[in-house]
Amino acid sequence: MATHDPLTGVLNARAYYATCDQLIELAKRQGTPYTVLFVDLDHFKSINDTYGHAAGDLVLQAVASALQQGIRASDALGRIGGEEFSIFLPHTDLDSASRLAETLRQTIQNLMPAIGAEQHIRITASIGVARNQHNAQTMLAIQQQADQAMYLAKSQGRNRVSCFTEDHAGLQTAH
């Protein structure tokens, strides 16, 4: 399928961004808030290096499936890089989005995907959260802010949620 990532079955980057553009247009018309979560798995390279690329693939599938199950059908989930996922949440403010991000962080931490008959591995993720700030904001801009917040979460120790805030001296990290 040209719109879906063959490994995980979620939207590929192109289809995801196209979907987000449509959801943003709708949100502008309705005057509703929206948010983006940037989910980046921690130390994924070492999972590949330790357990092999096929095991890494299984982990990506398990995480994608958990993310899909943890959001609404009206939200959009895309695989936008190797071990990077982005989630677009229409009708959602920063508070609700950061609560959802924290739930997803815990879900991933507890997932312990099976990579063999008896082997389960622990995986964690760093999640950046950003919200729309004005009507002219593009998906690219909000995604970059979520990306910046995600990098802060990485730099503060990984396995945490970080929010991009307006006054942004203002990145805030929870957990």
Ligand SMILES: Nc1nc2c(ncn2[C@@H]2O[C@H](COP(=O)(O)OP(=O)(O)OP(=O)(O)O)[C@@H](O)[C@H]2O)c(=O)[nH]1
């Ligand atoms: N198994 C598998 N690995 C992938 C796939 N796409 C990308 N990768 C691997 O994902 C890893 C990403 O590594 P990095 O970007 O260095 O990040 P990281 O190791 O997760 O470290 P941090 O993000 O800093 O916590 C690389 O080793 C890629 O080879 C894929 O489809 N399958």
